[in-house]
Amino acid sequence: MLIEPEAKFVSIVLLGSFNPTIFNPDWLFRNELITEAEFDTSQVEFVHPQISHIRTDWLDLQVEPERLVARTSEIPIQLRDLVFRVFGEKLPHTPIRMMGINLEVHFSVGSAEERTRIGQLLAPPDIWGEWSKGIRAGDGKSQGGLRSLSIQQSVFDWDRPNGFVVATVEPSNLIKKFSGIMMRVNDHYEVQNVKEVADASEITGHLASEFDRSLKQSEKIINIVMGLKQ
């Protein structure tokens, strides 16, 4: 990336039908999905029929009856392999209808003034007419301007599975002195027939074939905004 981020998260989000109570460290270890060392240091926040939340040293896993979120700030390939093995090997009959491969980064552009300048490039205040004076006013915490911007691509010039890509830009609340930008790219996939999905095969197939490519593409999109920094 053009700017080294302060923080970077990769997540896989699945929408389908899940049993949260299955997803506990013991089950993951017994099924050889995590190592003994990871099991020993794992933390259970909750294991409940409505929600399960566990952590290992590299994995943050949160499961609800209709949504699963697996997240890491470490090497992403282990996230992809874990999710693939859970639903490609251990629980292949889980109906999963949608998947998001998400990349989120927080990076500093050096100063609040530079962040404001980039925000005004992305969302020019002048188009707001008389209100533009009010938008431009303030500084630091009271600075007006861009709060959140999302851009979507729905049509692709290559044979991509059903879905879309959304990139979101916002101020970062992880980086101090109002100099941080957060960018998130949601690479969204759907099965051919969302209403009649029977198992996890279609989505795990997309995960296997698209994961690395998706993250590379997301980094390119993020680099576009990083490249605006002077």
Add this chain to the structure above:
Amino acid sequence: MSTASLIPHSVSNHDQDEDLTVPSDPYAADLYTRNIDSEARKFQTRAVNRYVNTSKDGALFSNTQTQDAHVGHMTTNTTNQIKEFDTNPLPDDLAKRITRTPKRVATFFPIQEWDGYVLEVNSRSFRARLVDITNSESKGEEEAEIPLSELDEDSQNLLQEGRLFRWSIGYQKSPSGQKIRVSRIIVRRLPAWQSEDLKAAYSEAAEISQALKWE
């Protein structure tokens, strides 16, 4: 419902010793079920309700929950009002309800990465074929001899001929901002059929890359 990531926020307004597990798997039940009195269980259920409602209330679901008299069991009458899925990673109304600042965590930033597969494992090292996945103008496959000391014990136990791995060299940034250079080898735990497919793909890619170099 969005497929973009919800930033997990744990609610720790209950005693750490309180166990909120209601397992359905009998084996898990042996590990997680404890003998606790009914008052403690009611407390647990209220704590879980707070967590569920904080995460979901108004954003994705509306839940009406009643507590069954039986210990550890909660009956949920759920009216799911699932929004038309919102592709934003964090729906705005949910983001507003989560007031806690996201926690910094250790983050890894790769500088150079290879995909590889094991050719031979010796007593102190292993030989592997590597494909550079960082540099698109790479020379195809390379062979390398890598000390076993580069891997943790669990990963060493997984090593065998044909096993795939990813080797990443980069920086680890701690939550406090300290940066150290690290080398990590992740041994891929994949079904056998996928390992074979990937190995074939790497070899093909390397051959194509080599052929293009000669043109």
